Amino acid sequence: MLYISDGEHQSSAIPFYIIIKPTNDESPDFLARNITVREGDMKELDASIINAVDLDVPRDRLTFRLIQQPQHGAIIGGHHGKDVAHYRRSIKTQKTEFQVQVFTMEDLRNGMTLMYLHDDSESKQDSFIIQLSDGKHQLQRQILVNVMPVNDEKPCIIRNTGIEVEPGEARLISSAVLSAQDIDTPSTNIIYMFESVPIHGLLQIKAGQDWRTMSPGMNCSQEAVEMNLLRYVHTTEPGAPTQDSFVFHLQDGRNRSPAQHFYISLKELDKGDIALFVKPVKASRGEHVIITTDVLLAVDGTEKPEELLYMITVPPAHGHLEYIKHTGIPIHSFSQLDVVGNLVCYVHDNRATSPRERVQFVISNGKSTRNGTLEILVEMTDRVFPTLELKAGLQVPQGSTITITTDNLHLSDPDTPPHSLIFMLVQPPQYGQLIVRGFPLAPGSNFTQQNLQDLDVAYRHAGGASQIDHFTFTAADSTARGFLVGGKVQTEPVFFSIQIETLDRSAPSVTVLETLWKVELLKGGRFGIFISSRELRAQDSNVADEDLIFHILRAPYFGYLENATNGAFVRQRFTQRDLNKRNILYIINLSLEALSDSLEFAVSDTLGNTGPSHKLEFSWASVELTKTEYHVCEGKAPLSLTVQRKGNMQDSSYVTLKVKEQTAVIGKDFISSPSTLIQFDPGVASRQWKVELVEDFLEEAEEMFEVTLDSPVGAIQRGNDKAVIIIMDNKNGQCAENPSPRETGPYPKHGIIQVETLPIISRDGSEIARGDNLPQVITPASKKRLRTNGNGKIIRPSSVIRSGTDVLYTYHGIMSLTVEDETSAFNSGKKAQVQVTSRGQQRPLPAKSTSYLRTIPTNSQRGSPAPQSGFSRPESKACTPELAGFLHFNASLGQLVQCNGISWKPWTATDKVVNSQKCPQGWTYHSHHCYLLSTGRKATWNDAARACRERFQSNLVSVLSKADMDWLWDFSDRKPFWIGLNARASKGQWEWVDGEPVSYTNWRRGPPRTRIKGNKKCVLVWRGTNWQIRDCKKGKGHSYVCYVKT
Structure with a gap:
């Protein structure tokens, strides 16, 4: 409605009309459902099956078109109700007046009856497609037709040829001679109903393992005929009628066929042919049954039964055939005449568990042969008491x-x-x-x-x-x-x-427990002590040695136990039987200075009875030369080399000395003792070995030879194992009456600090700035000398700094020294600042972190004896294996000391401690490298190399010496692992992953062949540290070791 206004007046309202022009823009909705129809029947396609709706206004004309006809029926428009016969006749006469091709929604609404008519075929499914159109849109729907079968076809015989049998023959009646068919019925439901059975034989069907005789009124299916379960057995003697038959009809559950005859023809017996008639024999357990002609008969038309011979090919399993006059003797052949005379019987052995026995045989008359089987049905009657x-x-x-x-x-x-x-x-x-x-x-x-x-x-x-x-x-x-x-x-x-046997609740007792001392040299240069039943034995009544178990409560402090047969670690237990066989071995750790060790154990039996704990002691000896170098003159008194024994001295030990010529020749320059075996009796700590020096009165240079210790028995070889003897000539002035003393060893070991004077002075005497920013001053002004406490040697400081009453002395080294002022006694108690630096690690020290060492107070004069050098026992408890690794500050020495399990030793920041901090967490430091052992999932060589390279930024380990190999074998817990050696790049050329030169190998059976087939080009460390080549990509996975240089 519209009206007009000028602000004060307005017109009356009038309508404003809008005309909408319709447009076909809506797609119709198409309903099509599947249908089910009985075979040969029809189904109305009403609005519940086919329907359509158009939402356009006004509604468009909806047209249906059948674009695909059904294959097994037709779509018709019904004008005769549901008269199926009328519609089918019209279709057969090719009248198309009832068939529908196109129809509309209006036709259906105005009463048109649309129907699907099945063509009565044996089809089970059908379909057709209808298209819907509103003039613009087109929709297609497929309607599926499910056909319900109807049993309306009669069964019929398609094959009935009869059979021909020989006298006494059993012949199968198969689908090749008898077969029936029904289009709408499976073979299992096509039934043969027997109205009569053969007169001169038996009609039998197989049920399980037995053939059951058919009688009139019984039946079988077509499937049984197809499975060869029906047979005819001729039972009449020759001369009877030559034809037999049986009558049957077919049924499929609804329809029945007319009666049918199946004919059996009997062949005439030619002269020499054998007719065999066999029936089952019935027997009981343990019974003797005579074989008669009622169950076994053969004829050949010659009337000579003595010539018909039976040869048994497969005897019965639980019995035998015998002559009644020869009881207990099995027979393997007999004649038809013996059967006629009732001379053959079957004897059951009374042990059978099966109700059926079979005797297979071959019968022959000299011209022809025939196979047969005699069945024996055993009555399972229990007659004997158990x-x-x-x-x-x-x-x-x-x-x-x-x-x-x-x-x-x-x-x-x-x-x-x-x-x-x-x-x-x-x-x-x-x-x-x-x-x-x-x-x-x-x-x-x-x-x-x-x-x-x-x-x-x-x-x-x-x-x-x-x-x-x-x-x-x-x-x-x-x-x-x-x-x-x-x-x-x-x-x-x-x-x-x-x-009931009462159990012994007593625990096993230890009857032998002795200290083990006998050291033996093992392969690879290791030393060990075998634990046998002579030193350790446990006993328990009625318990075998393999059931006496030694449980390790505490492992050895320094060494470890090993199984000598397979090289495995012994961590938890071993048995008395292992001790009897000397399988348990204690391995001595040569890297430690220990000469004794122990472990704690308890013994139990299989019943869980456990005895108290015991301690097994190990105590051994070590031998070494007291000096490493001797300087002697020609012609002087015989030179005595001292071999010292430490540790256990309660037993005897032996060691051999070997002499190696260098510039000195044996027999010409010296004469060694004829006996090279040094024996240490119990209690003896040292022995002398003498060498005669020959004076040849010739002027010559110094000559030398070596003496080494070898093959110790009952002891280990440790410390100085070699001594060099230098022979000086009398004529060159070296052999004066009072020669200056010379150091004869031992040489300073690695790690001992050599204090040196390193003055740094400028030309004008002022302080000089060094590259390490440590303050340096002029040193000539100081006349004092410092020496280590208790040591007479003078040590000069590198620099001296005075600050008021304090004096700062700087020494180059890596550890602090307790020093004393040598000038006078009245300086006791005076403080001096001593700064010790390492030449390789000179860094500026903050003022607050400068270490202050108090000089040792003393009231003695310069000439009085100084305190003895070395480290005294700390004021805490004694060093025991339980305290190994602990640090303690010794107040009397002013220094940290560390327990090594045997004694307190001075602690220094060694390279090992410093370098170990260079490895990432979880890695292990050894010999300037960091090592990582893989854990968890095993890997092939390729996967291991990739993991080391990508995950850990390292390489598979390279082994450059035997010492590295031994350490890695212990590091891997003595289990196989991959190393970086491979020959993938070139044939036969072995190389390490990180490019290290191949200087050491440990092949199991010598170097591998030059040409290697396949992918076996990578190396695995196997048992006993032996190297084996394995496939790089495939095969069993193993652990691996990654390493990186520090």
Whole structure:
């Protein structure tokens, strides 16, 4: 509605019309459902099946078009109701007046009946496609038709040719001679109903393993004929009628065929042909049955039965054929005349468990042969009583479970299988339980002889203090008539006694426990002590040596135990049997100075009885030369080399000395002792070995030779194992009456600080700034000398700084020294600042961190004896293996000391401590490298190399010496691992991943072949540190070691 206004007046409202022009823009909705129809019937396609809706206004014309016809039916427009026959006749006469191709929604609304008509074929499915159009949009729907089958077809015979048989022959009636068909019925439902059966033979069907004879009114299916389960057996002697037959009709459950005849023709027997007639023989267990012509007959038309011979090819499994006049002697052949004379019988052996026996044979008359089988049906009648044997009684350890076997209890019966021989429990055990397959037996329960044979029956003792137990039972077979005991029939319960053995609760005792000392040299230069039953032995009554277990409560402090047979670590336990075989070995750690060790153990048996803890002591000796260098003159008194023994001196030790010529020649320049074996008797700490020096009166240069220690027995070789003897000439002035003293060793070991004077002075005497920013001053002004406490040697400072009354002395080194002023005694108590720096690590020190060392107070004069050098025992408890690694500040020395498990030693910031801090967390430092052992999942060589390179920024380890190999083998816990050696780049050329030169190898059987086939080009460290080549990409995974240089 519209109106006009000028602000004060307005017009009346009038309507404003809008005309909308319709447009076909909506797609129609198309409903199409699948249908189900009976075979040959029709289905109306009403609005619940086909329907359409158009949302356009006004509505468009909706047209349906059948674009795909059904294959097994037709779409028709019904004008005759549901008269299926009328519509089918019209379609057969090709009248298309009822068939629909195009229709509209209006037609359906105005009463048009649309129907699907099935063509009565045996199809099970059909379909058609309808297209819907509103003039612009087109939609297609496929409607599926499910056809319900109808049994409207009659079964019919498609093959009935009959068969021809020989006299006495059994012939199969298969689908090749008899077959029926029904289009709408499977073969299992096509049934042969027999109205009559053959007169001169038997019609049989197979049920399981038996052939069952058919009688009138019985039936079989077409499927049975196809599976060869139907046969005809001729049973009439020759001369009878030559034709036989049976009558049947077919059924499919609804329809029936007319009667049909199946004919069997009998071949005429030619002269020399054999006709065989066989019937089953019925027998009982253990019975003798005579074979007669009623069950076994052969004829050949010659009337000479003596020439028809039976040869047994497969005898019966549980019996035999014999002549009645020769009892117990099996026969393997007989004649038809013997059968006619009733001379052959079958004897059952009474042990059969199967109701059927078979005898296979070949019969011959000299011209022809024929195979046959005689079936024996055994009646499974139990006639013999079972026999009970109570054998050895049962002995059970207290609280344990023991299996009852056939050696304890046995029930036998020749005509009953073991699973049918039953033990019925009357009274159960009083102090335990009978167990069958893990479940206890209650009164009235039973078990079988088969259970005893399968070891399913056991007695479980409750653990009390009883000494004897028993249970009662009866035995029976399938007849339950009783059982035989000692040849007499018994039905009353029988006792089964059980002897309970009281357990020994005493723990094993250690009878031999001695200190082990005998050191032996092992392969690879290692030393070890074998632990045998001579030094350690445990005993327990009625316990075998392999059941006496030594549990390691505390491992050795310094060494470790090893299994000598396989090289594995022994961490938790070993047995007395291992000691008897000398399988346990204590390995001495040569890197430590220990000469004794111990472990704690306890011994237990299989019952869990454990004795107290014991300590096994190891104490051994070491031998070494006291000096490393000797300077002697020609012609002087014999030179004595001292070999010193340390550690255990209660037993004898031996060591061999080897002389190696260098510039001195044996026999010309010196004469060694004829005996090179040094023997240390018990209690002896040192021995002398003499060398005669020959004076040749010739002027010559110094000559030398070496003496080394080798092959120690009962001791290890440690410290100085080599001495160099230098022979000086008398004529060159070196052999004066009082020669200046010379150092004869030992040489300073690695790590000893050599204090040196390093003055740095400028030309004008002022302080000079060094590159390390440490203050340096002029040193000539100081006249004082410092020396280490208790040492007479003078040590000059590198620089001196004075600050008021304090004096700062700087020494170059890596450790602090306790020093004293040498000038006068009145300076005692005066403080001096001593700064010690390492030449390789000179860094500026903050003023607050400068270490102050107090000079040792003394009231003595310069000439008085100074305190003795060395480190005294700290004021804490003694150094024991339990305190190994602990640090302690010794106030008297003013220095940190560390316990090494044996004694307190001065602690210094060694390179090992410093370098170990250079490795990432979880890595292990060794010899300027950081090592990482893989954990978790194993890997191939390729995966291991990739993991080291990508995950850890390192390489697979390179092994450059035997020492590295031994350390890596211990580092890997003595288990196989990959190393970086490979020959992938070039044939036969081995190289390390990180490019190190190949200077050391340890192949298992020598170097591998030059040409290697396949991918076996990578190296695995195997048992005993031996190297083996393996596949780089495939195969079993192993651990690996990554390493990187520090």
